[in-house]
Amino acid sequence: MNSENKQTNWAQFIPLVTVFFFWGFVAASNDILIPVFKKTFDLTQLQSQLVSLAFYIAYTVGSLLYLLISYLTKGDLINRIGYKNSLALGLLISAIGTLLFYPAANTGSFPLMLSGLFTVALGFSLQQTVANPLAIALGPITTGSQRLTLAGGINNLGTTIGPLIVSFAIFGSSASSDTNMSIESVKIPYLILGAAFLLVAVFLKFSSLPDKPQAIVESESEAATVRSSALKYPQLVLGMIAIFVYVGVEVSTASNLPAYMEKNLNFLTQDIAPYISLYWASLMIGRWTGAVEAFTDKMSLQKILRFIAPYLAFGVFLFVNAIAKHDLTPFYVYALIILVLIAADMASKGNPARMLLIFSALGIVALLVGMTTDGMVSVYAFTSVGLFCSTLWPCIFTLAVSGLGKHTSQGSSFLIMMIMGGGFVSLLQGYVADETTIQTSYIVGVICFAYLAFYAWKVSGILKNQGINFDKKISGGH
Template sequence: MEKSTKTSAFITLISVFFFWGFVAASNDILIPVFKENLHLQQWQSQMVSFAFYVAYTVGSIIYFFISKSSKDDILNRIGYKNGISLGLLISALGTLLFYPAAQMASFALMISGLFIVGLGFSLQQIAANPLAINMGDPNKGSQRLSLAGGINNFGTTIGPLLVSFAIFGTISTNTTASIENIKIPYLILGLAFIIVAVIFKFSSIPNKIVQTEENIDTKTHEKERKMAISYPQLWMGMIAIFVYVGVEVSTASNLPEFLRQHVGITTDRVAPFVSLFWASLMIGRWTSSVGAFNLKKGTKAIMKFLMPYLAFAVFLIVNKIAHHDITPFYYYAFVIIMLILADVLSKGNPALQLIIFSSIAITALFIGMLSGGMVSAYAFISVGLFCSTLWPCIFTLAISGLGKHTNTGSSLLVMMIMGGGIVSLTQGALASDNLLGIQWSYLVGVCCFVYLAFYGIWGYRKKIIHS
């Protein structure tokens, strides 16, 4: 009975991961719509990502200072599932702003709505990530978070397609869309937030988690640290989250402009390409999540091969239903082989996975910058494959051994999601023709992955997490 309860609670928990992905990926469809209707420059259109992801930082800062001023952690006081329910209601409030914003064609009001949605997501993230790691064997925490991330990326896969259909109507024939078209989809999304908030309130998800503290640095035997930020794995992990979310969001949000300029893909046809980027994260996370299950060695090897192609099949089927031409994407099946090999080589070790995946992502970015046509498109999209498991790897390394500081550490990590806004804004600015141009602006991503590889090397040498 206890196992059944844990399973049902975990299934309920990962539903919020779906929402995070759905909204985040849908922003990439809003960006070109806003740009065309409101006559924005590329860097101005990136304010969509900036407002949404900086909200995570603001929300985390609010959480941090309220917890410090009251001398009692918010989630320890109100409970984890109550915190998630509250976060969902805050996000629902943000979606309501889209209606008046669309009527007034107000870009400022629209990004204000996204900002409030992001505030709600920040509280949800602070609660949900430690819950996912602790709802079972701690040694499989990163794989469990990968499984939740796989659901997140199911949302990122279908989000752009559903939002495109809602905005453009019959996607294959319309090339423009009115701002008015966004009103109803986001009102429906707000209603969904409210329904799930109620479900969470009455679910079997625990309000408390058991937290343990351990000494990470084996060379010293110091007393319990007084501040979360004094743990090196945490503050280095904060930088890692910043650049990881930054490169993931920036790669996707600048992708439509790159496809328009260098591959000849118009705005109304960009959705399946954006969808494939986010589906790539789903493919990677479904592959990694196999490690969360107690399977025989032979069965696990088979599943490691089948799961990524099952996820890829989901992408193809969803796009086929949406009446997109999926023939250009068949060759991507060969790119997935590289992901499978990288996952096997990482041996389930979060630090080693950071090193291997970051190194391959750097290679993919250089291929994208040095080539052209669909080869460059595949290369940039494949970055999603090698971003796929970095969040659980970083999060698991960063909060390991924090003990009573776990919630504070989680809030500090979520704070760094602002990297999604800042890095994408930076790349958008460098993408202008008189600077790097859209193709070579992806050098920003290379810098991000270099740090991620460094953090992985540091974590591997310190042996923070053993496979």
């Protein structure tokens, strides 16, 4: 049993990461839908952010439903029906949501569009509750956050491709500005997505994924049984706020970027897609870099891969945009900004708390540069926030569920609930933008990063008091 847990179980891990791809594809596509809906339905910046709110509030509703059903049936729902069945059920719910896009597009109904997005994300809520702790559990705990980072890297393959495919479906290859026609063209990509959800549900049902991962079973018998609820752990409670503000800053930075580029830099709506794609590709670049340790324990190989991985991910972004016939010239300079990411990744030495602190500080710097400059410098500063958000999710998630034992899936559900930050922080930034300027509104993101830096500092002490130390693996292995 122990030997099995010494290394990542790739046969089980690879089928699992397919769901991570879908979350990314849909979440990033929302940024393309926002300006289109804004024009078609004649919305304010605040109203257009209802797209983000509908999508992200569904995570909270899903988590609350999960906790309510678990409470009423006097037992953890996921532990009862199994991790694998829960994933398949989540995909089925998401598939039903994609079907709503058909009548919504035919009737030109904004509320129905929002309902479709809400239902898709409702399914994602259940998938996320299962898949995140599962990714950590499919191998040694010391590389758990790196495995989650790798899964996040696959998620960002979806976020890089999503905006380009949806943009192509809406605007076509010709630079058409007739967005009334485009609402109709939302139907096909979402129906195809629904079919893909169903295929993956069947695929996962017959895969070798465990119904209950061994790592979670083992820790159930340990000291974690002493506390009656996941909410009795301070690392989780503070981590819930951290997830709220982290998803908030990640989403609102991207979802307010199209309006900034249209208003301040006179970009056309259909020319913004590659920049949104670059923002989400930045998350992929950072996550591929942060996932290096999940592949090999050899320090010399890790050093080489730390340089290869980010530029490989950047290459994927350039390749996809080349296929979409976008001009790549504005993006080459971004290769220099990636060096900052590599240096920060090396400085963190694989410790999730230290990484969270360094990357949050860099996020603050990036936003302040974006707020105080103009032209393309500000655009690159705002897109580089993606680089510094890249590894924060796995860091926060790993720190927050450390030591929870049998309360892991309950704790995970509380964290997934806080994904609603993506909607509320976007809405807050939209409000600040309407009241001041879009550039000034990025102060909301600065405040979010400031809390994350605080959590990184605070949680280290909390975990040390519980006998959990992430620095041990640096000095000696597993």
